[in-house]
Amino acid sequence: MELTRRELLGGLGGLALGAAMVGVGAREVFGAKKEGVPALPWPYKKLDPEAVAHAAYEAYFRGACCYGVFSAIVDGLAQKVGAPYTAIPTELWVVGEGGMAGTSNLCGTLNGASYAIFLVAGGMEKEIRGKAYNIIQDLYHWYEQTALPLYKPAKAKKYEGKIVKSKSGSTLCHVSVTNWCKASGFKSFSPARDERCGRLVASVSMHTVELLNNYFAGSFQRNYKLSAAAESCRSCHDKGSALENTRGIMECGQCHFNLGTEHPK
């Protein structure tokens, strides 16, 4: 087994060097081979947000939300950069469908976008992880705070009528869906909701590409952050606080105050 310098520093060698990373990769534990896989981050080339949004909208109707976003960005890069993007099994991201395997947990558009962002901007080392997470968190807060979807296709695939916009206030699939149902009056399994999610896929992929284009042009800056209300919760409950009994960079109020404004018991 050949270890690259990165693997030596991050893995087995890290132990000998007393580095911060104390575990070894499963690959080293199993003595498994690694073939033709460059280390992250992979090379990025500027993408056309509109073209990616269109591809994502199409792909949604084939493989659902998470696949729609992830494959539109990765296949866009496969077309512009070629390998190693051509060897990614994008169908794997179908699993993020409906908030992961239909459970309505993390919105599939954000799931797919997170993996796409990390592929081009992330990596094993703590510093680069932080840079990628910064982009991802900006995206998540944009999603929570923006009336979506923004994208309108030239020809609608599932519903031709007006698709109203709604703010989710959450990164969870079912909350996002319910708030849209409340705003629109449509049912959660209606063709109109399906159309809305297709346009959401296009909107999130477009915004993700804009963030990545800015990041690689050196002009990325955080535009969205967690609400002041949630930061206030974190000041007593998160890292370094008096209670320090949770963690999280999600909106708190929608779940924890959903029956009123009184502090949960």
Added chain:
Amino acid sequence: MELTRRELLGGLGGLALGAAMVGVGAREVFGAKKEGVPALPWPYKKLDPEAVAHAAYEAYFRGACCYGVFSAIVDGLAQKVGAPYTAIPTELWVVGEGGMAGTSNLCGTLNGASYAIFLVAGGMEKEIRGKAYNIIQDLYHWYEQTALPLYKPAKAKKYEGKIVKSKSGSTLCHVSVTNWCKASGFKSFSPARDERCGRLVASVSMHTVELLNNYFAGSFQRNYKLSAAAESCRSCHDKGSALENTRGIMECGQCHFNLGTEHPK
């Protein structure tokens, strides 16, 4: 561009054939190449749950929770099967750290396990998606309802004392962490909590391998399901119901009744 029969049926050809899948893949939209990537599901060989758990525990301390689970299973398969598992950039799954990029949304162990399950048991077609989702949902409900972690390493890496078990009642990172903090008395960023999450990674990967071994031996059956309380909520709010204003296969009560037992307004 060469299209396989699968792509023809599922993609462009699907339109002509009037199949259920109406979108085309982003790869077809961009005319991007696909090289050396077999279609899902990839071949599975029986893994040793204990060996995978050990590798996952090690890998957690290198690349966090999601990477821990995903890489332990995929690198286990890389060692037993070889290609195509050897070409998967497992570092990409670092992004699931701390509930996705540190946001404390979907627990990283479940994120990593979902992708690993789908890689060997899933695919683009609706029928096989459903089979994989069935395994994933069984895993999620096991996670919600079981006192975890189960795994105990031969030598603890971060905390030598007792690690108590707790039930999360949720698939969310921050809920799982908080319920463990309540049960244990430890803070959410303590070395003991870090140790607990490492053992959770090992426990989830072990259970996932047991599920997959059973599935490919033909002996898988659903052992865990959504609680009766949540099913009762779904009967008025989910697909085909009177209100049909949400979707989801998550526990409802922990968020929606967190200030009492009265129905949310």
